[in-house]
Amino acid sequence: MASICSVLPAMLCKFPAIDESTIRLARKAVDDSFKGFVRSYGNAIDTVVQPLQWFLNYLESLFVSSPWIVILALMVAVVYFGSRNIAITIGTALSMITIGLVGLWNDTMVTLAMVTVCTLISILIGIPIGILMARSDRVQAFVNPVLDVMQTMPSFVYLIPVVMIFGIGKVPGLIAVVIYAVPPMIRLTNLGIRLVDKEVLEAADAFGSSTWQKLKNVQMPLALPTIMAGINQTIMMSLAMVVVASMIGVGGLGKNVLQAIANQFFTVGFLNGFALVGIAIIFDRTSQAFGKRLQKHSEVIHG
């Protein structure tokens, strides 16, 4: 290679990077302006997200302080009526009892509260954005690259500005989780609506449906299986992210995993890890069985 370099001008051989001092100046300018922004607006932003903090605290204390038998009964009931499947219900009861036996009940409740709130917020944000995206190619062209960044940017990187603005705590953890978990919700809502049969839409038009009637009667119901897949993905990604979020002050199973990593506690690490897996499988099987049950009408009897 050196031989090629000897005949090429230096500029084409070694990449002509911008001068290091210039880069340093630019970096400092961006950092300072962001710090300035945080100083002047940090309190305002904190006030705006305060309701989130209350909601999170309320749900967490509700989950943790309720007698375990009530929570277990509630979970089993939800799983059964969601899936109508005895095997999934029994599996849920067994895994929750095992989690309780190894002393992880309270941590699991904290994680459950967190994942519940994150999933609800992701759905609340994701579905409207997905609908907007499906309605307009321009919105789609704008949102898609943003989602790409959200999904591929290493989570530790966007934890930096989040922590700078909110400090350490549940709310920044929640925001980090939602950033990571909302893209599949948005993408699959968009996809589901775009895949709705054009002929059924045309029929809705021919009968004089308004835009809202079309969305309510045709697009959302027909997109529901895809949207359910999105919700399922969002739950899974929230669960995966609560471990990372524990680095910025989210409690629960993630925190235990983090401590186990730091101290090389092999057993603690795996116990907490399996507890997360248990919850993940319960959520996954239940939401999938529920989604399938909603699609009962698509069973073909006549050929």
Add this chain to the structure above:
Amino acid sequence: MASHAIEVKNLYKIFGPNGRDFVDAVKKGMGKAELNETHGHVLGLQDINISMPAGGVMVVMGLSGSGKSTLIRHINRLIDPTAGEVLYDGVDVCKMNDNDLREFRRHKTAMVFQKFALLPHRTVLDNTVYGLEIQGVERKESEKRARGWIERVGLKGFENHYPNQLSGGMQQRVGLARALTNDADILLMDEAYSALDPLIRVDMQTVLLDLQKELKKTVVFITHDLDEALRLGDKIAILRDGRVVQQGTGQEIVLSPADDYITAFVKEVNRGRVINVETIMRPLSGNAEGVPLVTGTVLESAARTMTAARVATAHVVDVNGRPLGALDLSTVIAAMVTPVSHEDRAAA
């Protein structure tokens, strides 16, 4: 409420981003191929002028790509025209604003689709009330009306089935019930029966003809099947390459096809079921002889009546029994077979 006629006037549709720019060129004679090759635009319809009879069945016939589905979508403006007018009760559908158009679609039109286009997550009953639900009719009232139509199309007992649980013919009955429940003046049927088996198709044609006897809606029926067109149509328009080649009653088209293209179609038609006795009768000379045949009787049943009565002559009478003309068995049979001239034209 009496139905009104639909007048389609000078309608042009050119698909593509700048369709409007080419209307004049097409009017001056630019063809479909040239428009597509040199300008990248597709000529959908050109210079369509059809007067669709009030309270009658208008059949638009053509092969795939002839523009028939494009034409029917102009009547409720699922497709916007490039130029021209679609008049209903004196109002140009093409000039309505969004709100008026929505009201027009809700109250004046109902549509049946080739691939049924039912809502898969709704039961037969919930599909049937769809039009009324959109109009904001109270659920109890709309359900009552829907149940009536479900029964009329022969689906009683299937109200709570989902479309996927029904056969194609039954699904299209739901489509028909959905359209009829709307109680609109205009019934648009876009190849409504093309996806059905031949026997079920004939069955559904009978359902439509029976209903039409009492409903007297303005029906626009799209088909690629000439037999279906002749059976249903009070008036037929034949499209080819986005242009009307011939329009008239079934008899007119069968007896005097406008060009070789239509001759080729007509050749295969069972003429005995299309041509009426009054079309071929000769003036009455002297007394009425043989069996009486009422006007509107088709040749096939005339021949059947005459052979059953073992007579070779018959006379045509109007509904009041007044004699109008005479004919004999050989004339009837001659008219039933395809004339040699048509055979030649089709072969050429």
